[in-house]
Amino acid sequence: MKIFKDKISLQKEILNKPISFIPTMGGLHKGHISLIKRSKKFKKKTLVSIFVNPRQFNKKSDYRSYPRNKLKDVSILKNLNVNYLYIPSVKDIYGFKPKHKLYLDKFSKKLCGKFRKGHFEGVINVMNRLIQIIKPKTIFMGKKDYQQLFLIKKFISRHKINSKIIECNTVRQANGVAFSSRNSLLKPNDIKIASRIYYFINKIKKKFDVYNFNFLKTEMIKLGASKVDYIENYNIKKNFIKSKKYNKNCKIFIAYYIKNVRLIDNI
Numbered sequence: 001m002k003i004f005k006d007k008i009s010l011q012k013e014i015l016n017k018p019i020s021f022i023p024t025m026g027g028l029h030k031g032h033i034s035l036i037k038r039s040k041k042f043k044k045k046t047l048v049s050i051f052v053n054p055r056q057f058n059k060k061s062d063y064r065s066y067p068r069n070k071l072k073d074v075s076i077l078k079n080l081n082v083n084y085l086y087i088p089s090v091k092d093i094y095g096f097k098p099k100h101k102l103y104l105d106k107f108s109k110k111l112c113g114k115f116r117k118g119h120f121e122g123v124i125n126v127m128n129r130l131i132q133i134i135k136p137k138t139i140f141m142g143k144k145d146y147q148q149l150f151l152i153k154k155f156i157s158r159h160k161i162n163s164k165i166i167e168c169n170t171v172r173q174a175n176g177v178a179f180s181s182r183n184s185l186l187k188p189n190d191i192k193i194a195s196r197i198y199y200f201i202n203k204i205k206k207k208f209d210v211y212n213f214n215f216l217k218t219e220m221i222k223l224g225a226s227k228v229d230y231i232e233n234y235n236i237k238k239n240f241i242k243s244k245k246y247n248k249n250c251k252i253f254i255a256y257y258i259k260n261v262r263l264i265d266n267i
């Protein structure tokens with residue numbers, strides 16, 4: 001595996017090579033690994049980036065405490081026979097003017113966009129730059145972050161960028177909790193709370209229309225959540241329309257805290 005810390009040397013290496021790209025913020029886990037394994041099945045070179053993007057954090061303390069484990073990440077990626085790892089500095093990413101303007105679909109105002117001001121601007125900004133540097137043929141992204149995935153797809157199609165997004169299923173622990181870098185900030189009992197919340201949402205989702213937000217929030221707090229940002233039902237097949245009734249085209253989107261750790265999922 002070749003490791004690059006600056007875009008000039010990376011670009012020299014990958015020029016004219018078809019690239020499959022997996023953008024990450026590190027703290028690698030089985031969710032990331034599934035994306036990489038899927039990419040390895042394509043006859044392209046696999047490039048993983050690790051960049052904890054400061055602009056997508058709305059709180060400095062959250063940016064500072066975000067799990068980082070470079071040595072472990074490098075060892076995981078070597079074992080997976082990843083071709084290239086790009087670990088840029090903030091200057092390498094933000095020290096140039098990108099070709100494309102940021103485009104945020106109106107859905108960026110909903111869900112996490114409502115509770116994390118500037119978050120999706122930061123996400124689209126970094127993806128705009130990474131795509132310009134790498135020019136990937138395919139990009140692998142997880143449905144765990146469905147709103148992010150949707151907004152990046154809208155950005156790519158708006159600018160007619162020649163990169164295809166491959167949507168990958170959410171990988172979960174046996175107890176239902178979705179793998180997430182932030183899980184490493186949780187204690188075993190906190191993981192049990194996250195698991196109970198996962199099963200609770202699964203249990204109520206078919207009757208979602210009979211419950212109101214306050215009831216669901218109170219139930220989640222009883223199960224151990226410290227705070228609930230949202231529990232909303234969207235039809236993801238119909239261009240993300242908020243829906244009262246749950247059906248097979250719907251997902252329940254949740255964001256909540258266990259102590260000061262914010263978790264998101266869609267079930």
Ligand code: AMP
Pocket residue numbers: 023024025026030031032034035140141142143144145168169170171172178179180181
């Ligand atoms: P992150 O490092 O959290 O920015 O995530 C990098 C990529 O991994 C994103 O496309 C995520 O959606 C994806 N991802 C994160 N967790 C999971 C998971 N549990 N299952 C599948 N993909 C995931």
